Amino acid sequence: xxxxxxxxxxxIVFWVIWSYNLLVSLRNRIQNAWKQIDVQLKRRHDLIPNxxxxxxxxxKFEQETLQKVMEARSxxxxxxxxxxxxxxxxxxxxxxxxxxxxxxxxxxxxxNENVLRLQEELTTTENQxxxxxxxxxxxxxxxxxxxxxxxxxLVAQFFNFKPSEFFSAPEAEKATPRxxxxxxxx
Numbered sequence: 353x354x355x356x357x358x359x360x361x362x363x364i365v366f367w368v369i370w371s372y373n374l375l376v377s378l379r380n381r382i383q384n385a386w387k388q389i390d391v392q393l394k395r396r397h398d399l400i401p402n403x404x405x406x407x408x409x410x411x412k413f414e415q416e417t418l419q420k421v422m423e424a425r426s427x428x429x430x431x432x433x434x435x436x437x438x439x440x441x442x443x444x445x446x447x448x449x450x451x452x453x454x455x456x457x458x459x460x461x462x463x464n465e466n467v468l469r470l471q472e473e474l475t476t477t478e479n480q481x482x483x484x485x486x487x488x489x490x491x492x493x494x495x496x497x498x499x500x501x502x503x504x505x506l507v508a509q510f511f512n513f514k515p516s517e518f519f520s521a522p523e524a525e526k527a528t529p530r531x532x533x534x535x536x537x538x
Contacts, residue, residue: 371498371507378495382516385488386434389519392481393428393441399477400425400448403470407451410461414454421447434517441481442520448474485519492516 404418411418424444431440452471455461462468496515499508 368507371504372511375495375498375504375508375511375513378491378498379513379516382488382491382495385484385491386519389481389484389488392477392484393437396444396474396477396481397425397429399470399474400444403451403467403474406464406467406470407455407458407461410458410464411454414451417447417450417454421451434519438519445478489518492518 400421404421408415408418421444424440424447428437428440428444431437455467455471498504499513499515
């Protein structure tokens with residue numbers, strides 16, 4: 353009987369160690385995933401002034417829009433914390449979307465090699481940010497879920513693990529796109 357109790361205690365100790373190590377591992381992977389997002393955001397922040405400078409001469413009547421992009425970039429660069437960074441980056445994404453929409457009105461911009469290259473680099477960076485954000489949020493979900501499910505929640509609570517924040521998508525991306533399939537009336 354004594355051996356059974358001892359074996360049970362040893363199993364519980366190993367399980368606590370395994371649970372603790374898994375939580376630490378997930379927390380470190382989340383930190384690494386955030387750093388990967390941070391690298392992509394820095395790349396994005398570095399490309400934006402080049403894009404604004406390239407289009408500035410063509411878009412003389414759109415200076416307010418260009419200024420808003422630079423202000424949004426400044427807020428994004430100086431933001432700290434996941435929630436504040438997500439909000440600032442979402443605002444920057446919306447500002448960039450306005451520039452790209454306005455660029456459609458300037459045929460000479462659409463033919464400019466430098467602008468096209470910058471636009472392609474920004475698009476690639478946006479895709480990398482989206483993939484990094486998805487990976488980060490997947491890790492956050494696993495980490496947070498591990499802290500909530502029994503019995504690992506006991507280990508998380510005992511060692512004072514805290515849930516991580518998700519990097520949320522912009523509201524515009526959450527909205528269901530509207531598609532009008534009606535035929536025009538003659």
